[in-house]
Amino acid sequence: MGIKAGNQLEMVTARIEGKPDWSEHWFSLTCGPRLVKGGKVWLSPLSEGFKDSHVLGVGSRTAIGFPASRGKLFLVTFLDSLSLEAEAKVMQAIGCLEAMNLDGGASVGLAHQGQVLLPPGRNLTNVLVVYDRKYRAPAQLKESWERFQKGYRPSPDPSVFFD
Template identity: 40%
Template structure:
């Protein structure tokens, strides 16, 4: 039986549920469906769970979500999906699963906001009208303060990430970090409504209407660039390697993961060139997740029980992906659809990509 949620989200449109095909139809046309199948690639058989999403349907939306709506926490994929009224969800980028703070490691954009810098691998991005791109993109933050009537530029090395102990650095914290910075080192500059209000030490509350800039180690020498009463602001910048910067400037969401699997219909796996060195990426056969888009704009969310990265690329190619990349895998690999798991993750997650139905 289709969950009642699907009916309520249809907002008066004709909705049909095909149990055999595990598909949702709006106005007689399927826009999201799932399938469990065996695929034979290079003489080996792989068990796949697949969710297909028609991105040509303007009632479909995509969103990057954070565990407990903040960076550094974890939550079950199912709870993230349900809390955001998702039709489908798949695990996102890598994170420090074995640390006290479960911080992600890749580029992340949520609701047009850059909330984390990763700067390795491939980044998947999408716009509000379901345009998508895959590219190696450097995300940056450019800041400006005003002192004595002149603008002074500053740039954080990271955003919403705990600075390493005994490292000199500048880190930006926004409300996407949560209510507090959650560490005690350095000196923090508090900005509210664009005005610098405080210089504090220790764990600092992040204002909902502002941000915090933390200076640690030798970087505290720049504290005089942030005078109390002065103005401060920041904005994102993007350095794509193969796509137009205007796409990233208007992107609604993005996940930096990788490596890239398919480029313009061809297998293009080269993890070392994207900054990967772990054997989990280079050679291991393990549970994998992947995201791809076909030439006719069908989004593919895929999990496989066990495969190498090169095998995963061949699998996505066999499914018709025109562009595709790897997502976090192993115990993080998870796929949710129709109110239940198709692939159950072995742990709580830091972030995810969800598919939802837009309100009219």
């Protein structure tokens, strides 16, 4: 999933549709398997390279998706165990045109206003941070977004870029 200039959301199943042009994304998130594509439940985890029984079985899950308007992002955490199919149907039911599974279980934590409401079950190396009107994004982050909107595209450092 990526956010392009103009807040355009894009979701690509890279192993099936081919890799997107990462330089077009200000932000991108690799995850999976894909749950909803074009508004329909779309599950093909094995063709996407997912083989782990924790992913393919029943478990607590987190998903990300967006509606046809592409005007919002849905980030949903399921604390009760469910299958990928059940997760996909929920994401479709809340109006997602596109949706993907994220890591769940011990990888899920939730903090709000500086308080940890749900501690993760393990140390996390990545987090999604959501800013709002009350808790605004740092100036440096806003400046990065504005530069991207104006056409600035940094060249990735090959020593830290993973493809």
